[in-house]
Every structure is written in structure tokens, then in C-alpha cells.
Amino acid sequence: VLVLPFIPASSLLFTVGFVLAERVLYIPRHASPGAFILISGLHVLPHNAKLHYNFGNLLKDTGRSIEAMNHYEKAIKYWPEYSSAHNNLGTLL
Secondary structure, eight states: OOSGGGSTTTTSSSOOSSOTTTTTOOOOTTOHHHHHHHHHHHHHOTTOHHHHHHHHHHHHHTTOHHHHHHHHHHHHHHOTTOHHHHHHHHHHO
């Protein structure tokens, strides 16, 4: 019964544009555990636009703008209509 509500968001039946636990996952602004979680996610789901966008945000917040731009570009590649990724990439450019 606890698993059934998560099936629609799990990408098992059809692809969704977000990570299952993104709304309950707290990633501190300047903490390496947050980076570890995102990097692990990128290894498991390398074509997930939301993961690239979130990792780009983490990189931007830690002053790594060039790397952040690369991840925003990947997010846009995998989800061309992703307006937040376009906005953040434009801000960095």
C-alpha cells in the first residue's frame, strides 16, 4: 500500500521529468553530501534533465560557473522546454 502512490512518479510506466524524492530531499547549500547524492544520481540516470539542473545549481552556488553551464546545457539537451535551465544558463552567460 505504501509503494502504490510512488509508482506513477517512478518512471516505470512512462518517463517523468523529475526525481522521485526531489520534494523531500534536503540538500544543504555548501555540503559535499549533497554533491555525492547528485553525482550518484547522475551515474544512475545520466539522461535526467532535473538531475543535471540540480547539480548545475549546486555548482553555481559553490562558484563553479563553467561546470554549472555544462550541466544546464545537458539539462536543456534532454528537456528542450526546461525554462528554469534556460533561465539559469542565461544568467550565467
